[in-house]
Amino acid sequence: MAKKVSDAGGGRSQAVHRALKRAIIDQALPPGAKLPEDSIGERLGVSRTLVREALVRLSQEGLVELRPNKGAAVARPSLEEGRDLFLTRMALERLVVETLSGNLTREQIDTLSAHIAGEEAARTEHAASIRLAGEFHTLLAQMTNNASLIRYVNELVARSSLILALYGRPHSSECAVSEHRDLLDKLIAGKTEEAAALMAHHLDSITARALLPTENSIKDVLATYALAEGLA
Amino acid sequence: MAKKVSDAGGGRSQAVHRALKRAIIDQALPPGAKLPEDSIGERLGVSRTLVREALVRLSQEGLVELRPNKGAAVARPSLEEGRDLFLTRMALERLVVETLSGNLTREQIDTLSAHIAGEEAARTEHAASIRLAGEFHTLLAQMTNNASLIRYVNELVARSSLILALYGRPHSSECAVSEHRDLLDKLIAGKTEEAAALMAHHLDSITARALLPTENSIKDVLATYALAEGLA
DNA sequence: TGATATTATATTGCATACAATAATGGAATT
DNA sequence: AATTCCATTATTGTATGCAATATAATATCA
Numbered sequence: 001m002a003k004k005v006s007d008a009g010g011g012r013s014q015a016v017h018r019a020l021k022r023a024i025i026d027q028a029l030p031p032g033a034k035l036p037e038d039s040i041g042e043r044l045g046v047s048r049t050l051v052r053e054a055l056v057r058l059s060q061e062g063l064v065e066l067r068p069n070k071g072a073a074v075a076r077p078s079l080e081e082g083r084d085l086f087l088t089r090m091a092l093e094r095l096v097v098e099t100l101s102g103n104l105t106r107e108q109i110d111t112l113s114a115h116i117a118g119e120e121a122a123r124t125e126h127a128a129s130i131r132l133a134g135e136f137h138t139l140l141a142q143m144t145n146n147a148s149l150i151r152y153v154n155e156l157v158a159r160s161s162l163i164l165a166l167y168g169r170p171h172s173s174e175c176a177v178s179e180h181r182d183l184l185d186k187l188i189a190g191k192t193e194e195a196a197a198l199m200a201h202h203l204d205s206i207t208a209r210a211l212l213p214t215e216n217s218i219k220d221v222l223a224t225y226a227l228a229e230g231l232a
Numbered sequence: 233m234a235k236k237v238s239d240a241g242g243g244r245s246q247a248v249h250r251a252l253k254r255a256i257i258d259q260a261l262p263p264g265a266k267l268p269e270d271s272i273g274e275r276l277g278v279s280r281t282l283v284r285e286a287l288v289r290l291s292q293e294g295l296v297e298l299r300p301n302k303g304a305a306v307a308r309p310s311l312e313e314g315r316d317l318f319l320t321r322m323a324l325e326r327l328v329v330e331t332l333s334g335n336l337t338r339e340q341i342d343t344l345s346a347h348i349a350g351e352e353a354a355r356t357e358h359a360a361s362i363r364l365a366g367e368f369h370t371l372l373a374q375m376t377n378n379a380s381l382i383r384y385v386n387e388l389v390a391r392s393s394l395i396l397a398l399y400g401r402p403h404s405s406e407c408a409v410s411e412h413r414d415l416l417d418k419l420i421a422g423k424t425e426e427a428a429a430l431m432a433h434h435l436d437s438i439t440a441r442a443l444l445p446t447e448n449s450i451k452d453v454l455a456t457y458a459l460a461e462g463l464a
Numbered sequence: 465t466g467a468t469a470t471t472a473t474a475t476t477g478c479a480t481a482c483a484a485t486a487a488t489g490g491a492a493t494t
Numbered sequence: 495a496a497t498t499c500c501a502t503t504a505t506t507g508t509a510t511g512c513a514a515t516a517t518a519a520t521a522t523c524a
Contacts, residue, residue: 011300011507012507012508013507013508036474036475036476037475037476038474038475038476046508046509047508047509047510048475048476048509048510049281049507049508049509049510050507050508050509052285052476052477053284053285053288056285056288056289057288057292060289060292060293061292062380062383068243068476068477069475069476069477069514069515069516070475070476070515070516070517071475071476071516081379081380084377084378084379084380084381085379085380087327087378087381088324088327088378088380088381088384090327091323091324091326091327091381092320092323092324094323095319095320095322095323099319145316146316146319146320147313147316147317148294148313148316148317148320148388148391149316149319149320149323151294152320152384156380159380243477244477244478245477245478268504268505268506269505269506270504270505270506278478278479279478279479279480280479280480280505280506281477281478281479281480282477282478282479284506284507300506300507301484301485301486301505301506301507302485302486302487302505302506303486303505303506
């Protein structure tokens with residue numbers, strides 16, 4: 001009965017989309033990277049048509065820029081866009097928190113707890129660590145069962161990785177895992193306002209770590225490295 | 233030098249996108265309407281390729297549904313999606329209000345005021361009235377200068393028109409114009425919390441008018457008509 | 465040599481062609 | 495008359511081809 005070759009659900013174009021998205025989020029394709037249609041198609045074994053379709057989708061999600069007649073490239077959001085994005089994220093994730101607070105099922109609690117454990121385990125692996133931190137937020141959103149909310153949080157989390165790639169400090173573990181644990185505790189306890197405050201603080205600190213370093217950023221960066229090397 | 237025939241900015245695909253979007257929002261293409269690629273292409277004088285691209289974009293925006301191998305159709309959001317959507321809208325528009333409150337420039341105030349006047353003027357024309365009501369919200373979002381916020385509010389407002397088309401009561405002027413005026417006043421005065429409360433109430437009443445009619449909906453609907461006919 | 469013009473090459477924009485899948489209509493059978 | 499089956503038609507999925515535009519490489523001139 002000749003099953004289809006390898007199409008993990010929903011059209012080959014979506015497969016291309018997922019592949020590129022993942023590559024972008026993993027920073028295998030860094031911000032600014034050119035995305036020529038036929039190289040990609042060649043590499044993935046599909047025609048330009050499908051690549052094009054995927055690129056359109058990605059551009060709608062803000063992950064790639066589509067410059068007319070000049071081709072697509074991984075988006076390079078400005079610092080300002082970064083700040084805006086985190087503000088928007090805050091507004092939406094606050095809704096997530098409010099929706100979930102005191103309403104988590106046993107099963108959901110277990111899932112989240114397990115995820116956090118995973119984060120702790122992967123603390124050393126930089127790449128995985130970043131991805132997992134993002135997934136914690138999308139996991140929370142998922143549990144609200146609110147379709148638009150889920151979509152937007154997913155999008156913003158994905159784009160956040162671009163921001164962090166561009167403006168994040170080298171070794172900052174983007175999301176303190178302990179803050180995730182604390183947040184979960186408040187959510188379980190139904191302490192809505194405290195949970196919201198924690199989420200706010202959490203996102204704020206990401207923003208601060210990534211976006212603010214202006215004046216004395218060089219010193220700070222060096223300090224980090226110095227510490228790691230046992231200097232200073 | 234033979235300028236291009238009629239391409240109002242950014243590729244013909246986007247033109248198709250805009251055309252379809254407008255048709256959907258104006259309810260010229262009602263929810264559920266089939267969107268065959270070649271009929272549309274024929275009508276608009278472009279090939280299926282471009283129509284397809286536009287349809288992909290529209291599907292990402294939640295305005296059309298893309299059923300594999302079965303073609304595209306104008307989306308028919310469920311009641312539940314409707315409620316979710318307005319919840320999400322609330323979260324985002326609250327951010328809009330907080331951002332704008334007390335920070336409107338003279339020029340912005342004039343623009344908004346003029347727009348409201350336009351809404352009042354067009355109160356009788358049902359179609360225009362709906363469109364203008366939506367535009368008031370997108371106008372506010374625009375003024376925040378927050379790119380992601382603008383995008384999402386635009387999207388949600390557009391999708392709201394689908395919800396109202398499906399579940400709105402026939403003659404309800406979807407957005408009470410006076411509420412827009414009141415909101416503007418609070419924003420000018422910098423009364424943030426009051427403005428936010430007004431916005432919440434405003435969106436709530438839209439939701440209530442459209443979505444809630446559950447149990448006794450038949451009675452309510454009939455009551456409305458009865459009143460209109462001088463009965464009861 | 466340095467800047468500019470010019471050709472050559474690569475890449476995108478769009479349309480079309482063909483294969484694959486679904487929708488339709490009309491027998492044939494019960 | 496209702497229903498199943500098959501053939502026909504319409505529509506989508508994908509690849510490819512050609513024209514248009516950008517990028518590069520090369521040559522030309524000051």
